[in-house]
Amino acid sequence: MSAPLTFQETVLRLKQYWSDRGCIIQEPYDVEVGAGTMAPETFLRVLGPDPYSVAYVQPSRRPADGRYGDNPNRLYKHQQLQVILKPAPADVIDQYLGSLQAIGIDLKKHDIKFEEDNWEAPTLGAWGIGWQVMLDGLEISQFTYFQQCGGFELDLVPAELTYGLERIVAFLQNVDSVYEIEWTRGVPYRSVRLLEEYQFSKYNFELADIGMLWQLFDLHEKECQRLLKIPDVVLPAYDQVLKCSHVFNLLDSRGAISVTERVGVIGRVRKLALAVATAWMKRSEAAA
Amino acid sequence: MNLPFLLEIGTEEIPDWMIVPALNNLQDMFQVLLDHNAFDGQVRRTEATPRRLVLWAEGLPERQAETIELIQGPAKSAGWAAAAGFAKKMGTTPDKLKTINTSKGEYFSFNKETPGEVTIEFLARELPNLILKIQWPKTMYWNDKAIRFIRPIRWLVALLGDEVVPFEIGGVHSGNTTVGHRVLGKPSIRVKIDDFEQLLGANGVILSASERRERIEAGIKTFRVKPDPDLLHTLTYITEFPTPILGSFDRSYLELPQEVLITVMRHHQKYLSVEDADGKLAPHFIAVMNTNADPEGLVRHGNERVLRARFNDARFFWDQDQKKTLAARLEDLKTVTFQAKLGSYYDKAMRVVELVKQLGGDQNAQRSALLSKCDLTTDMVKEFTDLQGIVGGLYARAQGEPEEVWRAIYDHYKPLSMEDAIPSTHAGRILSLADKYDTLVECLKVGMTPTGSRDPFGLRRAAQGIVRIIVEGKIKYDLAGMPPESHEFMRDRVEYYFRDVRGFAYDEIRACMSSGWTDPIHLEARLKRVQAIRTTPDFEPIASSFRRIKNILKQAEFNNSTFHANLLEPGPELDLYNAIRSTKDQPLESRIGSLRPKVDLFFDKVLVNAPDPNIRRNRLALLQNLLTEFSDVADFSEIVTERQS
Numbered sequence: 001m002s003a004p005l006t007f008q009e010t011v012l013r014l015k016q017y018w019s020d021r022g023c024i025i026q027e028p029y030d031v032e033v034g035a036g037t038m039a040p041e042t043f044l045r046v047l048g049p050d051p052y053s054v055a056y057v058q059p060s061r062r063p064a065d066g067r068y069g070d071n072p073n074r075l076y077k078h079q080q081l082q083v084i085l086k087p088a089p090a091d092v093i094d095q096y097l098g099s100l101q102a103i104g105i106d107l108k109k110h111d112i113k114f115e116e117d118n119w120e121a122p123t124l125g126a127w128g129i130g131w132q133v134m135l136d137g138l139e140i141s142q143f144t145y146f147q148q149c150g151g152f153e154l155d156l157v158p159a160e161l162t163y164g165l166e167r168i169v170a171f172l173q174n175v176d177s178v179y180e181i182e183w184t185r186g187v188p189y190r191s192v193r194l195l196e197e198y199q200f201s202k203y204n205f206e207l208a209d210i211g212m213l214w215q216l217f218d219l220h221e222k223e224c225q226r227l228l229k230i231p232d233v234v235l236p237a238y239d240q241v242l243k244c245s246h247v248f249n250l251l252d253s254r255g256a257i258s259v260t261e262r263v264g265v266i267g268r269v270r271k272l273a274l275a276v277a278t279a280w281m282k283r284s285e286a287a288a
Numbered sequence: 289m290n291l292p293f294l295l296e297i298g299t300e301e302i303p304d305w306m307i308v309p310a311l312n313n314l315q316d317m318f319q320v321l322l323d324h325n326a327f328d329g330q331v332r333r334t335e336a337t338p339r340r341l342v343l344w345a346e347g348l349p350e351r352q353a354e355t356i357e358l359i360q361g362p363a364k365s366a367g368w369a370a371a372a373g374f375a376k377k378m379g380t381t382p383d384k385l386k387t388i389n390t391s392k393g394e395y396f397s398f399n400k401e402t403p404g405e406v407t408i409e410f411l412a413r414e415l416p417n418l419i420l421k422i423q424w425p426k427t428m429y430w431n432d433k434a435i436r437f438i439r440p441i442r443w444l445v446a447l448l449g450d451e452v453v454p455f456e457i458g459g460v461h462s463g464n465t466t467v468g469h470r471v472l473g474k475p476s477i478r479v480k481i482d483d484f485e486q487l488l489g490a491n492g493v494i495l496s497a498s499e500r501r502e503r504i505e506a507g508i509k510t511f512r513v514k515p516d517p518d519l520l521h522t523l524t525y526i527t528e529f530p531t532p533i534l535g536s537f538d539r540s541y542l543e544l545p546q547e548v549l550i551t552v553m554r555h556h557q558k559y560l561s562v563e564d565a566d567g568k569l570a571p572h573f574i575a576v577m578n579t580n581a582d583p584e585g586l587v588r589h590g591n592e593r594v595l596r597a598r599f600n601d602a603r604f605f606w607d608q609d610q611k612k613t614l615a616a617r618l619e620d621l622k623t624v625t626f627q628a629k630l631g632s633y634y635d636k637a638m639r640v641v642e643l644v645k646q647l648g649g650d651q652n653a654q655r656s657a658l659l660s661k662c663d664l665t666t667d668m669v670k671e672f673t674d675l676q677g678i679v680g681g682l683y684a685r686a687q688g689e690p691e692e693v694w695r696a697i698y699d700h701y702k703p704l705s706m707e708d709a710i711p712s713t714h715a716g717r718i719l720s721l722a723d724k725y726d727t728l729v730e731c732l733k734v735g736m737t738p739t740g741s742r743d744p745f746g747l748r749r750a751a752q753g754i755v756r757i758i759v760e761g762k763i764k765y766d767l768a769g770m771p772p773e774s775h776e777f778m779r780d781r782v783e784y785y786f787r788d789v790r791g792f793a794y795d796e797i798r799a800c801m802s803s804g805w806t807d808p809i810h811l812e813a814r815l816k817r818v819q820a821i822r823t824t825p826d827f828e829p830i831a832s833s834f835r836r837i838k839n840i841l842k843q844a845e846f847n848n849s850t851f852h853a854n855l856l857e858p859g860p861e862l863d864l865y866n867a868i869r870s871t872k873d874q875p876l877e878s879r880i881g882s883l884r885p886k887v888d889l890f891f892d893k894v895l896v897n898a899p900d901p902n903i904r905r906n907r908l909a910l911l912q913n914l915l916t917e918f919s920d921v922a923d924f925s926e927i928v929t930e931r932q933s
Contacts, residue, residue: 071601071604072597072600073597073601087431088430088431090440090442090459093300093470094475097470107470107471108471108579109582109583109584109586109587110579110586110587110590111575111577111578111579111582111587111590112470112471112578113301113526113527113578114300114301114338115301115526116301116303116304118426129426129428129439131301135590136586136587136589136590136591136594137557137559137575137590137591137594137595138590138593138594145428145430145440147428147429153433157428157429157430157431171590171593174589174593176593176596176597258623263628
């Protein structure tokens with residue numbers, strides 16, 4: 001058996017695979033997000049009548065999931081490969097299975113199952129129907145047919161495929177800890193990312209200035225509201241939503257949000273996200 | 289000619305728990321479609337896998353039976369011109385008309401023959417609607433907003449005899465081509481009705497659910513597998529070609545509570561647990577693959593690896609959680625919302641402590657109430673929500689709480705279903721009762737009443753638990769003490785429990801509940817008595833007499849009057865009175881035997897509706913007395929007797 005792919009080879013193969021199938025290969029979005037879905041390439045592009053197919057790796061930050069680098073499977077920041085196929089082609093599952101073959105998974109020697117898992121992101125006014133894809137008992141992907149986003153029913157139903165890259169590569173390389181993954185030959189994941197996990201865990205759980213974070217939340221919220229009143233700056237307005245969302249996550253990991261406050265703060269983010277989606281829709285209607 | 293029919297709806301993976309109800313729905317609708325449109329034919333069989341719903345029918349005709357309708361035209365007296373007009377309208381010529389005699393005279397008429405529709409055309413028209421009408425808990429659209437199904441429809445096979453029934457749904461055209469297993473089969477297979485199942489079998493799809501289940505059972509029969517019919521059902525319906533494999537994990541994980549290990553295996557990984565010869569959890573599990581073999585052991589290895597990570601997490605949570613005792617977590621409950629309108633779990637815990645006191649719970653029961661919700665703040669419960677209560681109990685034990693306390697916490701969500709046992713200890717029962725009582729009463733107070741099939745807070749289950757714990761746990765509690773707004777709700781649950789769970793007859797329950805339902809233990813005792821005497825020969829006649837008495841009193845609009853023994857006539861009337869008095873101290877069971885002949889004789893010989901109004905009133909009063917004699921046990925007039933039906 002040939003040596004399993006390294007982390008970066010896996011990423012490259014997947015990008016090549018989806019590029020061959022007509023996807024735009026984007027680079028990661030450069031504002032902190034909790035999931036690939038939040039990047040404008042998904043959140044905004046799935047809205048409206050225009051077909052759009054795109055794939056990108058999205059480093060996804062979830063401050064509360066950090067473990068100072070101690071836990072072999074939990075990370076503050078993990079890498080998702082996000083694929084949007086809008087509209088979803090009829091053979092979308094076969095295409096997905098093909099991508100697994102492309103990274104060296106021989107389906108004849110493994111067990112693959114699609115188990116019900118509907119996705120919902122209340123802060124984004126978004127939900128979809130789908131599965132978690134299980135490979136030999138390991139959840140390797142989320143597969144979702146979006147039905148709604150930003151509160152809008154979608155004109156063209158996109159398929160969203162989200163690959164959990166660390167998990168998949170740890171599986172392929174048969175290691176029990178993500179830190180043992182070979183990023184490229186001779187270089188473990190540990191030496192690329194451990195420091196970051198440790199330092200950000202420390203910051204997220206212990207050091208982030210709560211007072212400052214609340215101020216930032218208010219500032220980004222105000223900026224977003226201001227931009228929403230001005231035509232043709234939907235994208236900058238959406239960046240402000242993402243910043244609010246990340247600040248919220250930081251406050252959460254600092255334990256600074258009580259249960260009663262929580263609902264209210266989520267509501268504020270949601271309101272901004274829906275307003276941005278509405279502005280985006282108006283823009284695309286005007287263009288049509 | 290009798291034709292067989294085959295329908296296969298090919299989809300992407302349908303959630304396992306929705307498949308059987310949908311299949312039944314499809315079967316019913318198809319049979320109704322045939323029956324309502326005068327087509328012969330019977331659904332013969334249905335089957336399903338995650339990717340296909342299949343229906344076979346047989347005995348369909350080539351065309352619908354023709355119908356002949358007699359249509360009345362103008363009166364014959366209207367003449368030939370009118371007849372010609374009528375004939376034209378009927379699409380015929382006047383010589384084809386007939387005449388009929390009616391009470392109003394002679395009329396032209398026509399036998400309008402409508403030829404039956406060709407079956408294949410009928411099915412082609414009706415099947416798309418039928419398929420899209422299958423009921424699902426949640427549906428989606430994938431390319432046409434008007435077309436919703438559980439998951440995208442990707443292919444359709446529809447054959448009547450050898451012919452394709454042509455139709456289209458969301459761009460998919462029906463045909464005679466099916467699709468095999470994703471890995472083991474070909475993606476396109478031409479089929480006929482006769483070779484359909486066999487060709488699927490050759491392409492990695494075991495169509496029959498019972499065959500799939502048997503295949504799993506055969507593969508695991510050499511191991512001591514913890515029985516789990518629900519999981520077996522799930523595994524049968526998430527696979528098209530199930531193959532069980534045995535995996536192992538390190539013995540050291542057995543130090544974790546087996547509840548945690550089993551939950552991880554069952555809920556998160558859908559593994560069956562394996563026991564050793566002593567019935568203890570063994571360091572093995574059974575995973576069921578959706579493929580035929582694991583020749584290189586890669587699937588086993590992969591599953592073992594996943595489980596190891598999951599168990600490591602659980603161990604980590606356990607160790608972390610022990611750093612703070614349950615008692616120390618009580619304050620943290622103030623930030624955990626029970627329900628937005630009802631405050632925090634801290635508030636709930638305090639109310640439950642109070643209720644436990646009122647129910648006579650001792651120090652241990654009260655302590656268990658105080659700690660009962662503290663596990664909601666632990667990492668273990670945040671990760672494995674199903675283990676709430678159980679984790680609290682295990683932690684309480686590890687933290688040296690007395691057995692009565694930790695067991696009560698451990699059990700306090702029980703019974704989780706009709707099949708589930710009630711808590712095993714007295715303290716556990718009291719705690720569980722108090723917890724459910726609090727949830728129910730508080731939710732009803734703020735208007736969160738279940739409607740129809742919607743019961744998001746599980747109030748029906750809570751109420752059912754209350755009834756079961758009182759009856760089966762012998763907890764003395766009168767439901768009359770609950771707030772009035774909960775009475776109707778509880779009454780329904782009491783009735784449901786004795787009828788559907790305990791199997792008492794409907795009329796026995798009505799009869800006994802008429803005499804009071806709020807003390808379920810007492811009600812149970814009375815139900816058992818009524819059930820026992822029901823088989824005795826004197827009972828049904830007495831019950832009919834009681835109903836008769838009730839009707840008489842109702843018709844007479846009798847509402848009480850003073851009874852005068854001196855107005856009684858000697859003979860059957862006095863005899864009945866004496867019999868009622870002399871048997872007063874006898875148990876119901878023997879009284880019925882003594883009274884029955886007296887009652888019968890009374891109705892035979894005595895005219896209740898006597899001419900003298902005083903006598904009449906007195907007789908009604910006598911009957912009223914008789915009726916109330918047994919009213920502390922049951923209202924026998926509610927019993928349905930043979931004579932009645």
